[in-house]
Amino acid sequence: MFDKFLRKFFKQDPRPEEWKAPEYLGLHYDPALVQALTHQHRALSMLLVEASSTAQLGAFDQVSHILEEFEIALVDHLRQERERLHPYLAEHIRGEDGDRVLREMYTHVALIKHSVRSFLKRYCDMQLDAANLAEFEQAIEAVSEEFSQEMEREEAIFYSLYLPPESY
DSSP states (O other): OHHHHHHHHHHHSOOGGGOOOOOOTTOSOOTTHHHHHHHHHHHHHHHHHHHHHHHHTTOHHHHHHHHHHHHHHHHHHHHHIIIIIHHHHHHHOOHHHHHHHHHHHHHHHHHHHHHHHHHHHHHHHSOOOGGGHHHHHHHHHHHHHHHHHHHHHHHHHTGGGOOOGGGO
């Protein structure tokens, strides 16, 4: 009986010559992508500001929740860049300058991930209280500044390269 089911199932599958090539994520131009990614940058920055403000107000138990929300949003943002932006740029930017820009882009992503993840690892697991508030404020200010600078740089350099295919 199971064999009969499998034969019926496989008969309904298309033959290999009828299969279409898969459409990979990110290889099609999306005019709203850069705006969406830029909006995510702003939302991520606001979460860092919210975490800092919440800590200053003494709501220490809420800070770890905000940082977890930031981490989830950052992972999603980096996934979208990795799946949609990076493959598209790799497909359309050619030549020696293109290779240099792509290497720089990948290095940039690795650096920001390392910096932010180090901060998150330390402060998501740490019990924040009045005794370590000053240290947290310094750390979040530093990571917020670095994050903002890197996001501005990313928008100015890499996002500006994301153009319709006919522009290359």
